[in-house]
Amino acid sequence: MSLTFADHETLGRALYDAMRTETAIKPLRETHPSITIEDAYQISRIMLSHRTVNDGEIVVGKKIGVTSAAVQEMLGVFQPDFGFLTDAMAYENNAEIPIAGNMISPRAEGEIAFRLKSTLTGTDNTEADVLAATKSIMPCFEIVDSRIENWQIAIQDTIADNASCGVYVLGDSEIDPNDVDLPSIKIDVSKNGQPLSSGLGSAVQGNPLTAVAWLANTLGAYGIALEAGEVILSGSVVPLEPVQAGDIMSLTMSGNEFETCSASCRFI
Numbered sequence: 001m002s003l004t005f006a007d008h009e010t011l012g013r014a015l016y017d018a019m020r021t022e023t024a025i026k027p028l029r030e031t032h033p034s035i036t037i038e039d040a041y042q043i044s045r046i047m048l049s050h051r052t053v054n055d056g057e058i059v060v061g062k063k064i065g066v067t068s069a070a071v072q073e074m075l076g077v078f079q080p081d082f083g084f085l086t087d088a089m090a091y092e093n094n095a096e097i098p099i100a101g102n103m104i105s106p107r108a109e110g111e112i113a114f115r116l117k118s119t120l121t122g123t124d125n126t127e128a129d130v131l132a133a134t135k136s137i138m139p140c141f142e143i144v145d146s147r148i149e150n151w152q153i154a155i156q157d158t159i160a161d162n163a164s165c166g167v168y169v170l171g172d173s174e175i176d177p178n179d180v181d182l183p184s185i186k187i188d189v190s191k192n193g194q195p196l197s198s199g200l201g202s203a204v205q206g207n208p209l210t211a212v213a214w215l216a217n218t219l220g221a222y223g224i225a226l227e228a229g230e231v232i233l234s235g236s237v238v239p240l241e242p243v244q245a246g247d248i249m250s251l252t253m254s255g256n257e258f259e260t261c262s263a264s265c266r267f268i
Contacts, residue, residue, distance in 0.1 A: 002034060002035075002036045002038065002039050003032060003034065003035055003036075003039045005042075007032065007039070008039065008042045008043050008046055009046055011028060011032070011043045011046075011160060012042075012043045012044070012045070012046025012047040012049070012050065012160075013046070013047075013050065015043065015047045015147050015160060015161055015162075016047050016050040016051065016054075018104075018147040019047075019104075019147050022100075022101070022103070022104050023104075024104055024105070024146070024147055024148060024149040024150070025147060025148065025149065026148075026149055027148050027149070027152050027153065027154065027157050028040070028043075028148070028156055028157050028160055029154045029156050029157060035156045035160075036156070037155060037156060037159060039156070039160075040155070040156040040157075040159035040160040041159055041160075041222070043159075043160040044083065044084075044159055044160050044161070044162050044163075047160070047161070047162055048084050048086075048162060051086055051088070052086070055088070057086035057087060057088045058086060058087045059084050059085065059086055060085055060086060060087050060090065060230060060231060061084075061085035061230040061231035061232055061233070062082060062083065062084055062085060062215060062219065062226060062230065062232055062233075063082065063083045063084075063085055063142065063163055063165060063168075063232070063233035063235075064080055064081075064082055064163075064204075064211050064212070064214070064215045064232075064233065064234055064235045065080060065081045065082065065083060065144070065158060065163040065164060065235065080205070080211070080214065080235070081155065081158055081159045081163045082159075082163055082215055082218060082219065083162040083163025083164070083165045084162060084165070085165065085168065085230075085231060085233070089165060089166070089167045089168055090167070090168060090170075090231075091167055091168065091169045091265065092169070092170075093169060093170060093171050093172050093263055093264065093265075094264055094265065094266075095169055095265050095266075096265070096266050096267075096268045097143065097167060097169075097265050097266070097267050097268065098267075098268050099243075099244065099245050099267055099268070100245070102167070103143070103145040103166050103167070104145055104146065104147065105145060105146055105150075105151060105242070106143045106144070106145050106166055106242070106243050106267070107143065107144050107145075107151075107240035107241060107242050107243065108141055108142070108143050108144075108189075108240070108241050108243050108249045108265075109141070109142050109143075109144060109236030109238060109239075109240050109241070110139070110140070110141060110187045110189045110197075110199070110236060110237060110238050110251040110263075111140050111141075111142055111187070111204070111233055111234055111235055111236045111237055112137055112138070112139070112140065112182070112185060112187070112201055112204070112208050112234050112237070112253070113137065113138045113139070113140035113168075113170055113231055113232065113233050113234065114130075114134050114136075114137055114138075114177075114208070114212055114231070114232040114233075114234060115134070115135045115136045115137075115138065115174065115229075115230075115231055115232075116133050116134060116135060116226060116227065116228050116229060116230050116231075116232065117133060117134065117135035117228055117229075118132070118133040118228050119133070119225050119226065119227050119228045120133050120216040120220075120225060120226040121216075121220055121225045121226075122216075122217070122220045123217045123220040123221050124217065125213045125216040125217050125220070126213055127207060127209035127210055127213050129213065129216075130209045130212045130213050130216065131177060131178070131209055133226070133228075134177045134212075135174075136174035136175055136176060136177065137174070137175050137177045137180070137182070137208075138170045138171050138173065138174050138175070138261075138263075139170075139171035139173070139187065139251055139252070139253035139261050139262060139263040140168060140169065140170050140171065140233060140263060141168065141169040141249055141251060141263050141264075141265055142166070142167075142168045142233050142236065143166040143167050143168065143169075143243065143265075144164040144165065144166050144240065145164060145165070145166035145167075146158070146161060146164045147161050148161060168231075168233060169263055169264075169265045170231070170263065171253070171261050171262055171263035172261070173259075173261030173262075175258050175261070179257055180255055180257045180258060181255065181256070181257065182201045182207055182208050182209055183200065183201045183202035183206065183207045183208075184200060184201065184202070184255060184256070185200065185201040185208075185253060185254070185255045186198060186199070186200055186201075186253070186254050186255070187199055187200075187201075187237050187238060187251055187252070187253050187254075188251060188252050188254070189238050189241070189249070189250070189251045190249070190250045190251070191241060191243075191247060191248070191249055191250075192247060192248055193248070193250075196238075196241060197238040197239055197241070198238065199236075199237030199238040200237060201237060203236075203237040203238075204234055204235040204236075204237055205235070208234040208235070211234045211235050212226075212232055212234055215232065243267050244267065245267050245268055246267065246268075247266070247267045248264065248265075248266045248267075249264060249265055249266075249267075250262065250263070250264040251263050251264070
């Protein structure tokens, strides 16, 4: 039996409070064993509403999580989820990102971000529709964070926790996605000046366009659009990397059809 609306309200508030106090809570599937994926999506919307109503944050995009085999195996979660990006999560390229007062247990991941020029609605969007709606792609660091103790998450936990959203950093370069082979785009990640990991766009459900189409259709079933002007994070192509104050993360994004571009950030 799924949870009640009162349960959704309580757990949404608990996750919001955990984020604001930087105090992780026990996995929801332990405290509420009957929690379903549908419950988790309802809880995530309530958590988000506390950010928008209480804190005045504005939704500026969406993200797909747990899309690549590397991340799925690391977390033990084997299906994608989605979350909402707000203006408070966005940092400029080369930003200094505070951990204290901001996150609990951050992990950095490199991915391809999309900026939309037109809106995607409904549940039958294709990769071609996504490409037609995309203004540009960009290199991106997403720094995920979990309000669940020790990242002990099942799919219900990460969905309810707004897909473990933390903050994100976009590179300065914006590339026209037309005539670019997105599956063959390569991302190389370095930590503190040392090579760390590499991955291809194909790590994300075979093609980042496929992942964004999935997101558009999944949200479309809830009556939620991917809006023109929004940023969409398509999922990590490399394993997640824990970070702490003093770490510097850098990545390059390269392809045969465009000049190499980059993104970086430093944690303080």
